[in-house]
Amino acid sequence: MRKTELSGKQDFQEMMMDILNPLLPHYSEGCARLNIGVTAAHYDQGAVWMEAFARPLWGLVPFHAGGGSSPEFDRIYREGLANGTDPDHPEYWGEPADYDQRFVEMAAIAYAILMQPEIYWEPLTEQGKKNLAGYLYKINEHELPDCNWIFFDVLVNIAMKKVGYPYSEECLARYLDRAEAYYLGEGWYKDGGGDQRDYYISFAIHFYSLIYAKFMDQEDPERARLYRDRACLFAKQFIYWFDEDGPSIAFGRSMTYRFAQVSFFSACLLAGVEPFPVPVMKGLITRHLRSWLERPVFDRDGILTIGYGYPNLLMAEQYNAPGSPYWCMKAFAFLALPDDHPFWSAQAGPLPQLPPQCAMEQGAMILRRYPGHVTAYAPGLYSSQEHNQMPAKYGKFAYDSKFGFSIAKSSCQLHEAAPDSMLAFCVGDYVFMRRICQEYRIEENAVYSKWSPFPGIEVETVLIPTEEGHIRKHRITSSIACEAVDGGFAVSNALGEQAVKEEKETEGLASNSWSSCSVKSRKGEGRGEVIIPSPNTNLLYPKTLIPAVRYQIREGVTELETEVRAAVFGPRPSAQPF
Structure with missing residues (x-):
């Protein structure tokens, strides 16, 4: 892993590509499968392949949106999206069922269509678009867990709405209304119908809410404003989770997602939300990412491992397959910022003065x-x-x-x-x-x-x-x-x-x-x-x-x-x- 200075846009782009480039030899012939390990999760192999394929998009999409170029990945994802959603292709991802892991990965694909349709949607053939849209629509036909998963449906439906393909207005409205029942106050949600509060509030519920705010600002300005205001409130407390050197507290499940811990602040920048001055946010993101580069979280081939500070299956969840750790690529949402955004010229600042x-x-x-x-x-x-x-x-x-x-x-x-x-x-x-x-x-x-x-x-x-x-x-x-x-x-x-x-x-x-x-x-x-x-x-x-x-x-x-x-x-x- 090349350790850059992490100051200008190119530094961060190179870091992101250094993380993803080791994946290139492991895509299948039809590009819809990514084979990087042999350990198992509770879901079937089709979902395992789809997950590994989809999760790098959380980094690739903002990379492209911010002006980055990766022709080989572009080709892989055009072919993979077409083949993985073609029921007649050998690499078809399989039919989803209720509570299916495939719905989780649809969120990354929806993110790609929303932010970079010219790469991930428009180059597809008409049949390819029909297959992909039809596959994504299946999320409206099945039950979802009563938790942050409901935002996967939200993202899919607004993506289909944006490209003019069938979507479910009923599901979109129902899940947006349901999310309101999760809200507790002070910027905090709970993750569903229970009482759980952890990183899923930051790297799931707020993250998806801010994507919604960015792309639905014109159609739903009141809700977009509400999501931005709540993110500002949440940030005032969530910043306490990070220490002065960059690491944040290890707490709760899904720790193998590692530097997704800082993705909330990246999503804030993406959605135009600045709860702190830009130098403070840049410093927080930079120190956090650098702290992970100092840990042995990659294997000898440069592939992210399941674990936290080092490879460790003992702490893994039943839903951690070999591709799962690449959820961490959400941290790179800020790469979509234009070249003239103050983030790129700002010096990385220290944390603000906070009560202890x-x-x-x-x-x-x-x-x-x-x-x-x-x-x-x-x-x-x-x-x-x-x-x-x-x-x-x-x-x-x-x-x-x-x-x-x-x-x-x-x-x-x-x-x-x-x-x-x-x-x-x-x-x-x-x-x-x-x-x-x-x-x-x-x-x-x-x-x-x-x-x-x-x-x-x-x-x-x-x-x-x-x-x-x-x-x-x-x-x-x-x-x-x-x-x-x-x-x-x-x-x-x-x-x-x-x-x-x-x-x-x-x-x-x-x-x-x-x-x-x-x-x-x-x-x-x-x-x-x-x-x-x-x-x-x-x-x-x-x-x-x-x-x-x-x-x-x-x-x-x-x-x-x-x-x-x-x-x-x-x-x-x-x-x-x-």
């Missing part, structure tokens, strides 16, 4: 900024457990931009459970943690949650951010005697980082050459320790240490208080092997 802490009532968390990193304090709120590792992705006490979070290999042993940022109960031969909260409150300086890790154990936890970390207060009502381990952040123990661990009477400490975390008992029968979790459990670092305090829990009521301190005091030595 932001309580997000509608976002259901408190964000706290610290030197070198940012931490989110969460109540353990999410909608369902149908996706992989949901308790780890939503149920931990704290999520951080530099420490990441860990996922469990099993609940049989503490080191396999990898209980960072969590109170883990050891009952018999198993480890139990917070799965989902029963009640929660977001206060100005505290997050309260009530939860139960195991029948007969009920916990009330209050998280209080401090200048150096946070305090955890637990009130445990238990019908059994057991042990509980209160874990801090996972500290990288990679080769060359000189990681050390200290186990004191009431405190566990782990540190390396650039960061540290300590966990200390302030109330309760606690003993300091450091857990050495199984490799590849943390999203950012393949090997870690987790400082912790082990408590004795007796029958009845037990009150505990734990202090967690975390520090980032230098840059991570990126030259070291992972």
Whole structure:
């Protein structure tokens, strides 16, 4: 991967093409399939091929719209769109069914038709246009999940409307109305009928809303204005998710989409929304993209891997196929900006001066900024457990931009459970943690949650951010005697980082050459320790240490208080092997 200076338009164009060019040898003869791996997702192979084919469009389309040229990709996508939607062609993507993954990928194709019809629509034959339009229309004939997926239908219908082909006015109106039921206030939506709030609010609901605002400004000016206004509100809180060096907090599902985390701000620029001065937005986007170039997220052939900070199938979702990570190309929406846009001449500016802490009532968390990193304090709120590792992705006490979070290999042993940022109960031969909260409150300086890790154990936890970390207060009502381990952040123990661990009477400490975390008992029968979790459990670092305090829990009521301190005091030595 060539590392450019990332200043002018050509720098960003080259970066985008450096990411996509390694795909070129892997397109099929008919160009409708992209074969870049052998791992499986829950959907069928036709959808796997369509997904891998479609997702690079999130970067190619704005690249072309901004004046970029890639004749080989142009040819591939003209042929692929024609062949993939031709039922008589061997590379036909297959018939969609209800809740089909193919509908997800239709959004990228609609984006291409909306933004660059002269490349992705007009060169098709009349039969090719008829096949493609007919295939896309199938999204109106099937059920969709009640979540951000409804915007896929919205994009498809406005794309067909723009090119004068049949579309469903009824579906378009119904799904736009349904999206209003997701809105919570302060710029925040929930992702569907449940309570889930995560990156899907930024890189899905807001992203698609801003595309709608850009392309439907004349036909639907009131809704377009509403979407822009909400994006401005959301940006004032979402900017807290990014630290001063560029990374943002690892939180929730779909972490393999990596730098899609910054795509909201790219979509803002695309839609003419500037919640912050252009130099601030350029700096945020630039630092974020550069931070990913410093991580081993590509394989030796330059193909994006499933994982987060490194290749890791353990944290993957059931809907992550080999082509899934290319959702990250949404980050390049800003490439569509014209050459004379101020973004290209602006110097990358620092983050604006922000209060150190932001309580997000509608976002259901408190964000706290610290030197070198940012931490989110969460109540353990999410909608369902149908996706992989949901308790780890939503149920931990704290999520951080530099420490990441860990996922469990099993609940049989503490080191396999990898209980960072969590109170883990050891009952018999198993480890139990917070799965989902029963009640929660977001206060100005505290997050309260009530939860139960195991029948007969009920916990009330209050998280209080401090200048150096946070305090955890637990009130445990238990019908059994057991042990509980209160874990801090996972500290990288990679080769060359000189990681050390200290186990004191009431405190566990782990540190390396650039960061540290300590966990200390302030109330309760606690003993300091450091857990050495199984490799590849943390999203950012393949090997870690987790400082912790082990408590004795007796029958009845037990009150505990734990202090967690975390520090980032230098840059991570990126030259070291992972």
